[in-house]
Amino acid sequence: MTTATTTLAQAEEALPDVPRRRRARSDDDDTRRVNWWATALIAVCSLTILIPLYLAVVVALKTPDQLVSGTGFEWPDPVNWANFPEAWERTNFPQALMNTALITVGSVVFTLLTSSIVAYALARNIHRPFFKGVFFYLLAALFIPFPIIMLPLVKQTAILGLDNQAGMIVLYTIYGLSLNVFIYTAYIRSIPIELEEAARVDGASTWRVFWQVIFPLLAPMNATVGILTCVWAWNDFIMPLVVLSDPAARTLPLAQYVFQGQFNTDYTVAFASYLMAMAPLLIVYVFSQRWVISGVTRGSIK
Amino acid sequence: MTTLTQAVRSSSTAGETPARAKRVKLESRRALPAFYWMVWPAVIAFALFHTLPVLVGIFFSFTNYAGYGEWNFVGLSNYLNLFRDDRVLAAYGFSFLFAIVATILTNVISLAIALGLHAKIKARNFWRGVYFVPYVLSILVIGYVFQFFFSNSLPKILSGIPLFADNILTNPDWAWTAIVVLGVWQSCAFAIIIYLSGLQTIPGELYEAASLDGASAWRQFRSITFPLIGAFFTINVVLSLKSYLQVFDQIVALTNGGPGTSTESVTLLIFRGGFSGGEFAYQTANAVIFFIVITVVSLFQFRVLQRREADF
Numbered sequence: 001m002t003t004a005t006t007t008l009a010q011a012e013e014a015l016p017d018v019p020r021r022r023r024a025r026s027d028d029d030d031t032r033r034v035n036w037w038a039t040a041l042i043a044v045c046s047l048t049i050l051i052p053l054y055l056a057v058v059v060a061l062k063t064p065d066q067l068v069s070g071t072g073f074e075w076p077d078p079v080n081w082a083n084f085p086e087a088w089e090r091t092n093f094p095q096a097l098m099n100t101a102l103i104t105v106g107s108v109v110f111t112l113l114t115s116s117i118v119a120y121a122l123a124r125n126i127h128r129p130f131f132k133g134v135f136f137y138l139l140a141a142l143f144i145p146f147p148i149i150m151l152p153l154v155k156q157t158a159i160l161g162l163d164n165q166a167g168m169i170v171l172y173t174i175y176g177l178s179l180n181v182f183i184y185t186a187y188i189r190s191i192p193i194e195l196e197e198a199a200r201v202d203g204a205s206t207w208r209v210f211w212q213v214i215f216p217l218l219a220p221m222n223a224t225v226g227i228l229t230c231v232w233a234w235n236d237f238i239m240p241l242v243v244l245s246d247p248a249a250r251t252l253p254l255a256q257y258v259f260q261g262q263f264n265t266d267y268t269v270a271f272a273s274y275l276m277a278m279a280p281l282l283i284v285y286v287f288s289q290r291w292v293i294s295g296v297t298r299g300s301i302k
Numbered sequence: 303m304t305t306l307t308q309a310v311r312s313s314s315t316a317g318e319t320p321a322r323a324k325r326v327k328l329e330s331r332r333a334l335p336a337f338y339w340m341v342w343p344a345v346i347a348f349a350l351f352h353t354l355p356v357l358v359g360i361f362f363s364f365t366n367y368a369g370y371g372e373w374n375f376v377g378l379s380n381y382l383n384l385f386r387d388d389r390v391l392a393a394y395g396f397s398f399l400f401a402i403v404a405t406i407l408t409n410v411i412s413l414a415i416a417l418g419l420h421a422k423i424k425a426r427n428f429w430r431g432v433y434f435v436p437y438v439l440s441i442l443v444i445g446y447v448f449q450f451f452f453s454n455s456l457p458k459i460l461s462g463i464p465l466f467a468d469n470i471l472t473n474p475d476w477a478w479t480a481i482v483v484l485g486v487w488q489s490c491a492f493a494i495i496i497y498l499s500g501l502q503t504i505p506g507e508l509y510e511a512a513s514l515d516g517a518s519a520w521r522q523f524r525s526i527t528f529p530l531i532g533a534f535f536t537i538n539v540v541l542s543l544k545s546y547l548q549v550f551d552q553i554v555a556l557t558n559g560g561p562g563t564s565t566e567s568v569t570l571l572i573f574r575g576g577f578s579g580g581e582f583a584y585q586t587a588n589a590v591i592f593f594i595v596i597t598v599v600s601l602f603q604f605r606v607l608q609r610r611e612a613d614f
Contacts, residue, residue: 039423045415046432048487053435055455056447071458072450114344121340125333134341141352143597145548147569148589151369151576152358153351174351177344206336235440237551238569242577253440257554260446267450274443285438289431296437296492297499 056278060084060271067268083272090262091273095248096255097280100234103165103251107172107233108226115177115225116218119184120210124193126185135185141178146238154242163245171243172233180225183299187221188214224299227292234281252277359586369582380587389563390588393571394595400478400567401546404485408542409535412490416497417527430498437491441484445555448484452556474564477557481565484552489545493538500534501527536607540600547596568592 055072060083062076087093125131153171157163162170191214199209237253244250250258256277260270285292363380367373384390419430436444453469460466465473470480504527512522528535550569553559559566559574566574568588576585 033422034424035421036424038418038421039425042415042418042423042429045418046429049432049435052444052447052451052487055451056444059450072455117340118344121333121337125337128333131333131337131341134345137345138348141348143593143600144352144356145544145569145589145593145596147548147572148359148586148593149352149355150572151582151586151589152355152362154577156351156355156358170347171351174347177348206334206340210340231438235438235442237440237442237554238573242573253442256440256443256446267454270446271450274446277443278439281438282435285435286431289434290427292438293430293434293495296434296495 056271056275059267060275062268064266064268080268083268084276087269087273087276090269091255091259093255093273093276096250096252096277099165099249100251101280103168103172104230104233106165106169107176108229110169110173111176111180111229112222112226114173115180116184116215116222117210118177119181120188120214122181123185123188124196126189135181138178138181142182150238150242157243158245163243164249165244167243168233168240168251171239172229172236176225176229176232179228183225184218184221187218191217220295220298223291224295227295228299231281360590362583363587363590365583367583368580369576370580373583376583380584381591383584384588384591389566390571392563393566393568396478396565397547397549397567397569400481400485400549401543404482404489404546405539405543407482407486408489408493409538411486412493412538413497413535415490416494416501417523419494419498420501433494434491436488437495439488441488441551442555444488445484445552448480448487449556452480471557472561474561477561477565481549481552481556484556485546485549488552489542493542496534496538497531500531504530532607536604539607540603543603544596544600547599 058075059067059072061079061081062083063080066074066076066080122131122135126135154163157167157171160167195213195217196209199213204212235253236251237257240251240254241257244254247258256274259273362373364375364377365373366376366380415433419426419433423429449471452471456466457469465476471477508526508530509522512526517525548569549567550573553565553567553570557565559570572585572589572592575581575588579585
């Protein structure tokens, strides 16, 4: 707890400095020579990241015969594209993709709308016992591991009729609250209260102040929270596994799990299916890479 | 109670001096009603979907509920049986072994790579992007790729080494190391980002001063870098140990707990016993113990690690 606060304090201290210091360092960089040893080392180590991805691609492009003869790493000749349509059919890919996309988008939208409002109310009233109590109540939940909730939760979602995509959105929104409120409040407290008071004097209500003054200022934190929620909801396996009961509601990771048994040793089709499951988020990441990294960085030091 | 008294007091003050009412209201102990409307729905939803299942779980841990049918109170017998159950103890042993080894490797490797990425290297942003890729991949799905690698590629590549030639995933003594490889591969991405943001908070002047004094690179790391990223080190170690203790996806992808139950983690055991083994009550008791263990371990780590943190 205290460490989190310390990090927070340090981060707040450090953040305003970062642009200035980075500029100073890039001036310095001009005179400093490129460290080729470090570059070479980083490049070699990055192979550990790239090799599994390469393996995923080449196996998906082979025929079973081409696969059996080698270690799996050889580039196939000729390339076999037929695995993709087959995986598409067998795993009912469009349905799983739609479910995952729906759950992810829904979770991100609801998380951004609710977490920011709660965090705003808490940040502006943190000196009041009730709000302070709520803040620590939410924070304490960060310590509670999912396995303790898992078994009763399944009964509860089934009773409430939430063992479907809508239920997943509700659960991601609520379970994300702890961390997101923590990320938002630190940022909201750094927004000068004078900005709001000006709007209040003009007769704006608290809700209006939030939507028109505070929410637009939260853009960087919205990006951070949005990215964290998106990656979580897209890739999560254990919650869909225990909560979703209808096969038609399956998410992408869950579909891979279910069809793993059916693929058996049919690795080439299975790998095509894995690639298609990983591709959407990977493509989004490639195009927004720097933005994603800076977003996550902001979240981690807050 | 106090809030109520305060509210009454402040409303009476407001009544006495209507001219200053607005100002008093802003400064009073009671917040504007809108703020309560913003917080209450979230608190209720959170209590309903998070706190309630926790309490229900604790309640059933004192019964013999199988997940269906009738149940009776059995007192503490679930808890007592847990400590005599070899399968449960083995699951804790595996989870701790895995978590400790994986936490050490994750932090050593990601700190080393973060230092490399922080140095002046060519195409720095490109390499940062590469190292962060595992973060956006599903552990389960990339885990299946690793499973193929360990069971099909590695036996052919390292056919001279019996351990790998016979498929390490089917080796009861060493299958856990393959799970460590997958876990570390995936978690390093996030840990590197945290360490990088930590390294950026260290003023460059410190290194200039140190090199003027003739400090070696290793000495600079030991005396400047490491102490100053102490808070980030703490966060990383606590977060990785906590998530590694709950390992699940990695095991499902690679060994599914096998061979036998040699790689069965606590989470996997709770999942299996609770849903298909008819041990609902017994495994919720296990989950309660697991919760206590994780909390104690996290708090203990904070205390130990914070003692050696340095500040500016």
